[in-house]
Amino acid sequence: MNGQDLIFTLKTIALSKDRLEMQQLLQQCHPADIGAVLGAFELEQVCLLLALTPAAARAELFGYIDKDKEADIVRALDNQAVSELFLHMSPDERADLFNVLSEEDQAKVLPGLAQAEREDIRRLASFDEDKTGSVMTSDYALLDQQLTAAQGIARLRKVAPDKETIYQAYIVDADRRLLGTVSLRQLIMAEPEQLICDFMQREPIFVSADAPREIAAQLISKYDLLALPVINGGDKLVGIVTYDDAMDVASEEADQDFHKTGAVGQVLGSIKDASVKMLYQKRVFWLVLLVFGNIFSGAGIAYFEDTIAAYVALVFFLPLLVDSGGNAGSQSATLMVRALATGEIVLKDWASMLGREFIVAGLLGLTMAAAVSVLGIWRGGPEIALVVALTMQLVVIIGSVIGMSLPFILSRFKLDPAAASAPLITSIADACGVLIYFGMATWLLDLPVTG
Amino acid sequence: MNGQDLIFTLKTIALSKDRLEMQQLLQQCHPADIGAVLGAFELEQVCLLLALTPAAARAELFGYIDKDKEADIVRALDNQAVSELFLHMSPDERADLFNVLSEEDQAKVLPGLAQAEREDIRRLASFDEDKTGSVMTSDYALLDQQLTAAQGIARLRKVAPDKETIYQAYIVDADRRLLGTVSLRQLIMAEPEQLICDFMQREPIFVSADAPREIAAQLISKYDLLALPVINGGDKLVGIVTYDDAMDVASEEADQDFHKTGAVGQVLGSIKDASVKMLYQKRVFWLVLLVFGNIFSGAGIAYFEDTIAAYVALVFFLPLLVDSGGNAGSQSATLMVRALATGEIVLKDWASMLGREFIVAGLLGLTMAAAVSVLGIWRGGPEIALVVALTMQLVVIIGSVIGMSLPFILSRFKLDPAAASAPLITSIADACGVLIYFGMATWLLDLPVTG
Numbered sequence: 001m002n003g004q005d006l007i008f009t010l011k012t013i014a015l016s017k018d019r020l021e022m023q024q025l026l027q028q029c030h031p032a033d034i035g036a037v038l039g040a041f042e043l044e045q046v047c048l049l050l051a052l053t054p055a056a057a058r059a060e061l062f063g064y065i066d067k068d069k070e071a072d073i074v075r076a077l078d079n080q081a082v083s084e085l086f087l088h089m090s091p092d093e094r095a096d097l098f099n100v101l102s103e104e105d106q107a108k109v110l111p112g113l114a115q116a117e118r119e120d121i122r123r124l125a126s127f128d129e130d131k132t133g134s135v136m137t138s139d140y141a142l143l144d145q146q147l148t149a150a151q152g153i154a155r156l157r158k159v160a161p162d163k164e165t166i167y168q169a170y171i172v173d174a175d176r177r178l179l180g181t182v183s184l185r186q187l188i189m190a191e192p193e194q195l196i197c198d199f200m201q202r203e204p205i206f207v208s209a210d211a212p213r214e215i216a217a218q219l220i221s222k223y224d225l226l227a228l229p230v231i232n233g234g235d236k237l238v239g240i241v242t243y244d245d246a247m248d249v250a251s252e253e254a255d256q257d258f259h260k261t262g263a264v265g266q267v268l269g270s271i272k273d274a275s276v277k278m279l280y281q282k283r284v285f286w287l288v289l290l291v292f293g294n295i296f297s298g299a300g301i302a303y304f305e306d307t308i309a310a311y312v313a314l315v316f317f318l319p320l321l322v323d324s325g326g327n328a329g330s331q332s333a334t335l336m337v338r339a340l341a342t343g344e345i346v347l348k349d350w351a352s353m354l355g356r357e358f359i360v361a362g363l364l365g366l367t368m369a370a371a372v373s374v375l376g377i378w379r380g381g382p383e384i385a386l387v388v389a390l391t392m393q394l395v396v397i398i399g400s401v402i403g404m405s406l407p408f409i410l411s412r413f414k415l416d417p418a419a420a421s422a423p424l425i426t427s428i429a430d431a432c433g434v435l436i437y438f439g440m441a442t443w444l445l446d447l448p449v450t451g
Numbered sequence: 452m453n454g455q456d457l458i459f460t461l462k463t464i465a466l467s468k469d470r471l472e473m474q475q476l477l478q479q480c481h482p483a484d485i486g487a488v489l490g491a492f493e494l495e496q497v498c499l500l501l502a503l504t505p506a507a508a509r510a511e512l513f514g515y516i517d518k519d520k521e522a523d524i525v526r527a528l529d530n531q532a533v534s535e536l537f538l539h540m541s542p543d544e545r546a547d548l549f550n551v552l553s554e555e556d557q558a559k560v561l562p563g564l565a566q567a568e569r570e571d572i573r574r575l576a577s578f579d580e581d582k583t584g585s586v587m588t589s590d591y592a593l594l595d596q597q598l599t600a601a602q603g604i605a606r607l608r609k610v611a612p613d614k615e616t617i618y619q620a621y622i623v624d625a626d627r628r629l630l631g632t633v634s635l636r637q638l639i640m641a642e643p644e645q646l647i648c649d650f651m652q653r654e655p656i657f658v659s660a661d662a663p664r665e666i667a668a669q670l671i672s673k674y675d676l677l678a679l680p681v682i683n684g685g686d687k688l689v690g691i692v693t694y695d696d697a698m699d700v701a702s703e704e705a706d707q708d709f710h711k712t713g714a715v716g717q718v719l720g721s722i723k724d725a726s727v728k729m730l731y732q733k734r735v736f737w738l739v740l741l742v743f744g745n746i747f748s749g750a751g752i753a754y755f756e757d758t759i760a761a762y763v764a765l766v767f768f769l770p771l772l773v774d775s776g777g778n779a780g781s782q783s784a785t786l787m788v789r790a791l792a793t794g795e796i797v798l799k800d801w802a803s804m805l806g807r808e809f810i811v812a813g814l815l816g817l818t819m820a821a822a823v824s825v826l827g828i829w830r831g832g833p834e835i836a837l838v839v840a841l842t843m844q845l846v847v848i849i850g851s852v853i854g855m856s857l858p859f860i861l862s863r864f865k866l867d868p869a870a871a872s873a874p875l876i877t878s879i880a881d882a883c884g885v886l887i888y889f890g891m892a893t894w895l896l897d898l899p900v901t902g
Contacts, residue, residue, distance in 0.1 A: 223483050292822070315759055
């Protein structure tokens, strides 16, 4: 059943208030499918749907709902229902939800939980949402290195219901320092009597809880891990990041970079459900900033007013020349932003990339100068064509170098390289283009300049 | 040891030709780390490194090397080494490598392999690289539904060395139609005597081998799967896609979309190693196309030559007005391209998004018109300010609607929505902006138009 059909069926049943039919439908569907369509329902209907879902499945379903919507639902539920929900949720999702609740709602949740769980929530919720600590879970399986493979499997079998994964288990010392990892595959393939310490993976790949969450996602992707151990303060094992959370992180980071280079602020939740107000807020900042950024190109044009009045044909090529610098620059920026985001290049690669950028931009400029000089001769004669071609060559090189360097500069000052958006580069390249164009025209066409 | 250090150490050892030291170093490092730095080595050195790596590890290492470099290496190896390498590689990577070989090199590989493996390679290599079939593996574990849980585990233990994963196993009927899946976690948690058919997951989520590979990646991400069964012709199980391959697909697709909307063609391999020639080729197409796209705005400007000569102040605002339409448009396009890529919105959502886009663009246009009219009064007086403000309002709305619709239109004609790049939208918005601006100026400032 596709999304539209599911929404329709659920709404029809919700109207008829046939609880039994609703329960059957909810049992047939995957929680991910139901979670994906819950945005189409009123809060009251969502609460009814949740009430009809068994407690354990309810917690799973909750994991697929947008965070801001979750907070509304918690507010609508009574204390007992909230505590029960928290009890069944996985530690990382529980902590995320806790973080979006108001202080009042947080106070509603905590009393219903055991001491250990309260501490777990407080600890996980204490990490910034861009840190690895915020995406880790504390439900990982520990094994003793002196156990045999068979004993290890028996132990995992026992703890499986409470653990996020039993395919990776962790071996720690008395101070909870990480000694090694062992996979269920290794346990199964080993001789039953073999000791875990004889075949466990020592010096496993790990990440610090304070590391940016995209680092954790990159490590999991690079080394094809199922789960990555997270350590904190004094090398203590504090959690694991699982591959499915890493996939979500990678996808969210790609979304953010994509939106930023497109000069749109971070859009939370589904674009389909985004309000006019939110979209306006996410977009207006850059657009208005660029209006004022254009004061510089406007001032440049004003300075060369006489040149323009004498050669109106110069104006024909103005949009093209300013666009070309911006376009070449945003191409360079695009390549760098993505390569910096995926960790393919780092800050110190700038100098070595710069030389190649000059050559590539020089060749691109030459090609475009040739193309535009054809238009120039046709529209304005050989003199205009020369000015236009020389300007084109220069703006493409300058635009490319700016576009290539800006992500590195932002990165250097600990800003997000993705903020080097196409419109920002366009705006800078515009001002340069105007100055070069009319400056060169005034010089080559031998005209006086007004003050 | 970080990348730079590893390259340095490997090169030093390679020079000294101390094979033992090299072997030790290769054993200590993760294949992913070695694969990531191989780009810095000459072909000859790479072959030496591979020769010093044990056969099984060599195949694993090979999985981390860029595809085009792999082909060069295969060419440099003798027949026996190539056959041995193919024997140890996983089916999906083997098929990918086979696809980049020349016909001559393909002929070199096949004779050394068993009949079943030759057929497997031919089948996997027959899928287009953007289809699910090209990223699936045929090394999955099958179980009989009449086995008990304990028998199932024993069976998985036996086949583990040859299977990509044993955490998911598949149950098929006599015609190889998929009946269900069972996870190793379920097998471990079940009572040893329980029959698999009593607890296996029936009607599992699957994908067709012909489906675009990003659909497989989306399903794995949405349902948090470890592996997704792939079916083909008559519902037969033909392979599985594992989560690590899905992560690579998602990352490559994000890269491609990113590069395309930035008007850069698809860059293969590492940006760091990309040649000047390749970068030139990837970028020149769009830039030159846009030079000719600008013929339209140039022609528009030529048509209004008299207006411009009479009011040179109009030119001050020309770069700003044409940029604003393009910027607003590329913002809208960015949001739509990413939402279409992640499957968040589909083709038929266009009409419902259009209404909201009109309202958002109207409000953005109003804000920017207010901002620019301040500049307009300062630079050119109230009449010019009115023309500039009205033009701004119109170009932002028109740019936004074009930017928002273009990805849908491309998608409708089975083209990649990401091709709706910022420069393309800028170019279209430019031509509209010029016509609206000078048309409105000529009309409002009461001027005759030349032919």
